[in-house]
Amino acid sequence: MQVSMNPFGKFLAVGLLASLAGCTVVPGSHISTSPGWFLDEDESAEEAEPLPDVVQVHTITTNVLKAEPQDKAKPAPVLLEEPEDYDYVVGLGDVLQITVWDHPELTIPAGSMRSPSESGNWVHNDGTIFYPYVGKIKVVGLRVTEIRDLIAQRIAEYIEDPQVDVTIAAFRSQRVYVSGAVKQPGAYPVTNVPLRLLDAVNSSGGLTEMADWNDVTLTRNGQEYTLSLKAVYQEGNPAYNVLLRPGDVIHVARNDDNKVFVLGEVGENQPVPMTRNGLTLAEALSASGGYTQDTADARGIFVLRRAPQGSDHLIDLYQLNAKDATALILADGFDLQSRDIVYVTAAPLARWNRVIKNILPTFQTIYYGALAADRVRDLDE
Template sequence: MHFSIKFLLSFVIPIFTIGCTVPGSHLPTDAKNVVEPENKQSNSTRDHINLHRLTAQSVGSLSNKKLFNSQPNTSLDNEIAAYEYKIGPGDILNVTVWDHPELTIPAGSYRSASEAGNWVHADGTIFYPYIGTVHVSGMTVREIRRDMSKKLTRVLESPQIDVNVAAFRSQKAYITGEIAKPGQQAITNIPLTLLDAINRAGGLGVNADWRNVTLTRNGHEETLSLYALMQRGDLMQNRLLQAGDIVHVPRNDNQKVFVMGEVNDPKLLKMDRSGMSLTEALSNVGGINQLSADATGVFVIRSARGNSDHLADIFQLDINDASALIIGTEFNLKPYDIVYVTAAPIVRWNRVIAQLLPTITGFNELTEGVLRIRNWP
């Protein structure tokens, strides 16, 4: 009888007390105002998470790995071939009328060409003798030359005019972010491309995220990959810069992934410029724990950003056969991905038993003490 009671208490009482003796911190939700989600169509998290299995057939479509190939950019070539600089306020023009030195202001030994030139005023005009006010803003030097020649024919016979820009000051592009020398770069009569601007700025910084460079033009933002442009020769990533363009090279501070679970050295990993694959992440933490990990349960948990109808995507890789790690090399991780390796079922069971054994042992000792006191003569 006493043995049956002791045996029953040893197993029943721990079961009832296990809910209030869980190790670690606890935050009770009772006596708190619980705010229910507005969308009550489904209360199950299962309905909001998609599970994808990584196989040799599916990894190509599931990976976010972008394939960049060397290719020309004919539209950019046509833009550069047809490019002509248009004058703006602040520019300085040099106007030369051949055989009429009285109309040409020489630069001299103490004045540069820009100091001796004709300043384009804020209203887009310059003043020239015999003509007066000439509107030049928004025009090319060829258009200005043709217009001034036509007007000078009123006082000169067959005037020969040469017009060039002595100083380019009206139009600028801005290079910001993780580069050697950020700042503004003048738009001149020589076409300025994105690659030219990066090179003039001294190149990329050590912590530059060269895969997500942004070009902002007239409020519209476009993401370009300098990795594809410089490393893969994809000229479709290059652009001809215009006045007011902002090129921003971000830092790679957010290029990190989290590796947790049954691995030898769980930690946060920082992705480099070449990115990081799933197999590379596992290698950086010493691989999975061969004594406790479930080789079928290597998961990548990825938050579904934007206007998605689900919370997250989970990608599962089974590496029971170690050759499946080659599949992991084709799966590129994204920033803030969580790589989680689950524990084997026997390990989880042993951990439950390890939690229960001290309690069972304590109750055994308690019941034995009670029986000894009760049987004490």
């Protein structure tokens, strides 16, 4: 008995095959390497801004290997201003240690049970201290040398040629504050030794593993400034090791959000965290298992990046053609930025196979259904 397909089944099968031949709807996203890839014929101009107006395409060439490292912008000029002679100024809450030589009765001994900070002269809330024979002395805003001369001048009425020495036993009036990705965040005193950015970070225990040493914010008098600890630690740039002032707040940002996203035809689609030294395109691809040799289009390795604010476009698209594997050296010279998207597009054959894979089950169901109908009809005849 010969089985023949009914006209409807033949028509449907031919129609499905024809639809395969002209199919343009491919599962998943794709970036084409051909001109005009960004045009969508089905998209209405009123619904969205045309992609050609928001995307600027760049080719990753050997220029990335020739490019000189860019000099980081120096800190704001106001941060580079330093006094010619640094000297500590006494403030409220400081403790002074005053010694009059050859007159132990005027010097309060620290003793074995009391530290100098406990036995010294505390600067009261009215900015004064009390000292025998001298009485109240206004010391807030003065340097220790000025306080020494003032006490010697007044006590000279009672002691011939007094030898006076003044030191600070406890620095309590002025602080800087360190927060963020450091091991011991907190308040740290400003002393008679100049306190710089590196000193404050080291006093707080140093950076944690999640610290972003390129993103350090200094807040002074309500104004924020961005500094780089990398420039200090790794490059030895003294310009970033700024002199701190009382009330400064240092915040070291975390590195959690500094990542790039690797998608498309790679071993594993995943976010890749950036290291303290940055991340290149080659490193991001390697961390994701590389691009898949059997499905990826090596001509289409793309980096999508939000354009800088104020640009005449919204998206920068960088394309690397790695059809010749030696071009991958360019990937190692291309530095990624935080929140970049690395996308490896699929080869045409891989995209076609996905269309076949999705449509074939439907075609087989219809075909075998039509074949079964033919058999039933033949049996009835």
